Amino acid sequence: MELLLGLLLGVIKVIGILFLLLLSFAIYYDLSRSKIPSGFDSPLKLRVIHCNVIMVAIVGKCLELLGVCREVAFIRFIISLRNLRVDPSLSAKDLHFDGVPVRVYQPKAPSAAPRKGFVFYHGGAGMIGSIESYQDVSSKIAKETDSVVVSVGYRLSPEHLPPAQHMDCLAATIHFIQNAASHGVDPSKIIVGGDSAGGNFACVVAQKLVERSDLPKLRAQVLIYPNLQAMDFNLPCHQQNNSMPIFFWEKVVYYGLKYTAKDPSLAGQLLKGSHVPDSMRLKYGKWVSPDNIPERFKARGYKQVPLAPYEPEVYRQLPELLESDISCLFAEDSVIQKLPETLFVSCEYDIIRDDGLLYKKRLEDHGVKVSWFHVENGFHGVLNFFDVSLFTFPAAVEMMDRIVEFVKNL
Structure with a gap:
């Protein structure tokens, strides 16, 4: 018994030492590599989050080198540990739309008229993220806008290479439009949107639907710091x-x-x-x-x-x-001019901030109605921190409020 106890204490000690080494390196890496502009209002909070991201990435890379699992699989696992609940005023059903897994969030209270529908595509570089990891975002939009929100669980890379992601998003969206009435939704009031890679997929879906004369037109698109071009990385x-x-x-x-x-x-x-x-x-x-x-x-x-x-x-x-399936900014004028009303959300400290600014100008130049909200203290990924206790960022709360306001006023 004493021998087993000694072995257990030894293992705990080794794990503790490894954790301290990992944490020390993460802090060193963050302090030596990160440059947070003086105008940003929550530098310490962001550094703590960044250190956690670094540690997860290092462990994932080590596990991949050891042949235990891929780095991306470990990151997905860590993200899945976050327990996000559905608001009690909503129902949440896991369904399949044309073979694509979705979760449909719907207010429980009856509605006298058909509701709006919001099809949401999560971010994560097309490789991480899930319906579950964006449950708080989807629930918030559904509750505050009294809309039916469809969160799309598209296939992820590298197991499924592009164009699998946007094809899943497109298939699920078309199915929802065609079957909107069965979900209590007005098919002429369907919005598509997403953040980061999800914003890219929203752009692709909206562009591909403009030529579909057999379907009602999208009411709007909500693009949250989307990546939209792969031509110039020195903006x-x-x-x-x-x-x-x-x-x-x-x-x-x-x-x-x-x-x-x-x-x-x-x-x-x-x-x-x-x-x-x-x-x-x-x-x-x-x-x-x-x-x-x-x-x-x-x-x-x-x-x-x-x-x-x-x-x-x-x-x-x-x-x-x-190609326009990835660099949506390069779609032809004939497509751009037919796009629906658009909300752009950009962040001052976002590495791909200007993609949205460039696309915004293209839409405006072609007569598309555009609303724009610029988050002065925002950074890429901030949407996921609108309700995370001590790690909530006011910029994320402000961002979510503006998205809700836009959808409510459509």
Whole structure:
């Protein structure tokens, strides 16, 4: 018995030492690599969150190297440990829409008229995130807007490579539109939306539905700091927020390559822009131009960096990154002008802030009605911290309130 107790204490001691080493490295990495601008109002809170993200990533990478599991699988597991409850005023049903898993959140109180519908696509770089991890977001929108919210559990990469993600989102959305009445929803009042990668999928879905004359038109789209172009990674947001937790500049490209199962060694060429053919530079340059970004977003520093010379071999390995199914900013004018009313939510300290600003201008130039809310103290991923006890960010609360206000007023 004493021997077993001694072994147990020894194991606990080793685990404790390993944890302290891991925590120490995470703190060192954060302090040495992160650069939080002086204008940000909650630096300590963000650093604590970032240290946790670093530790999870390190453990995941070690487990992958040891052959235990993939890094992304471990990250998904950790995220799944967060216990999020459905508001008691709502019912939540797990269903399948055209084979795609969804969770339908619906107010329990009866409604005299058909409700609005909101199809939500979660973020997570197309590789992590789930219906469960966004249950608080979906519940909040459903409750506060008295809408039926459909949270889509699309397939994840790398098990399922693009275009599986947006195809699932599209299939589930079409099914919902076609069967809206059975869920107490007015099919002419359906909104699509999402954050980060989910915002990208919302863009793709909205663009693909504009030509569907057999379906009611979408009422609106809600785009929360979406990633919308893979041509220029030296815009003002990239230079200003390149070391802002929790999403560094190089991580934008790293996750993009992981998502599409491309060679990580291409990251350098992608960041420089050598993957963009001259013909595309000529065609798309006017849409990605920093001239389309308001001057106020260059005040924290910006130096224009031209794209590196074109390397055909690099493009040959990455052609889909510049197609409109990923780079939604590059959709044709005939598609853009038919898009529904749009809410853009951008964050000052977001590494991909300017993607939304560029897309916003394209829509406005083509007569699309656009509402815009800019979160001055927001960062990429802040939406997930609108109700996390001590780690709640006022910026996230403000963001959620504006999203709710927009949907209610449609």
